[in-house]
Amino acid sequence: MARRYDPDRRQRIIDAAIAVVxxxxxxxxxxxxxxTAADVPLGSTTYHFATLDDLLVAALRQANGWWLxxxxxxxxGIDPTVPLADEAARLVAETLAGDRARVxxxxxxxxxxxxxxAVRPIAAECLDEMVTLLARRIGDRAAARAVxxxxxxxxxxxxxxxxPFRPDVVRQGLAGVLGPSGDRSAE
Numbered sequence: 373m374a375r376r377y378d379p380d381r382r383q384r385i386i387d388a389a390i391a392v393v394x395x396x397x398x399x400x401x402x403x404x405x406x407x408t409a410a411d412v413p414l415g416s417t418t419y420h421f422a423t424l425d426d427l428l429v430a431a432l433r434q435a436n437g438w439w440l441x442x443x444x445x446x447x448x449g450i451d452p453t454v455p456l457a458d459e460a461a462r463l464v465a466e467t468l469a470g471d472r473a474r475v476x477x478x479x480x481x482x483x484x485x486x487x488x489x490a491v492r493p494i495a496a497e498c499l500d501e502m503v504t505l506l507a508r509r510i511g512d513r514a515a516a517r518a519v520x521x522x523x524x525x526x527x528x529x530x531x532x533x534x535x536p537f538r539p540d541v542v543r544q545g546l547a548g549v550l551g552p553s554g555d556r557s558a559e
Contacts, residue, residue, distance in 0.1 A: 382420045384412065385407075385410045385417055386427070387410070389409075393431065393481060394476075394477045394480075398480060398481075401427070403421075403427075406427065425490035425491065428481070428490070429494055432494045435481045435482070436495075438478065439478050440501055440502065440505075443463075443505060446459075447505045447506055447509050455543070456510060456515070456519065456546070457547050460542055464527055464530075464537065464542055465537055465539060468530055475527070476531060479527075482498070499520060502516075506519060506520065518550055522549050
């Protein structure tokens with residue numbers, strides 16, 4: 373039997389892995405589940421991704437691309453006349469008001485790094501890129517790292533608890549973390 377030309381198969385497998393994680397969580401990820409979701413033979417998943425960690429790395433890279441694109445849009449939209457803490461509150465509000473399933477999926481893949489060592493560098497790269505993007509805009513790498521860490525933790529807490537979002541908590545908390553720079557305008 374002739375081999376079928378399927379140039380998009382690898383991408384379909386990655387998309388299917390993301391869909392499987394979105395539906396079943398990381399624990400539900402298997403080559404068999406992904407093959408079924410991608411409508412490809414089981415051997416195709418292992419041909420393109422020898423291990424589940426390889427597949428997780430590809431899925432997280434794709435999810436990071438979405439996350440970083442959204443983050444870069446927020447950074448580009450920072451108003452230099454508005455306090456950085458207010459701008460961070462806007463980021464959290466916009467993220468939580470968006471597609472919750474997508475945000476949960478992105479965090480599920482991100483947190484997979486806790487148990488999958490191969491995924492850790494990918495998660496770390498994303499965080500470092502967020503810091504770099506924000507630091508270029510505000511001119512302070514330490515403040516950028518604090519904003520990224522604070523907003524990341526806050527969003528995760530909101531996803532876990534379902535508590536209503538309170539912009540004043542973000543403003544006050546970030547001002548406490550950054551000191552006076554939490555109240556200054558983004559520069």
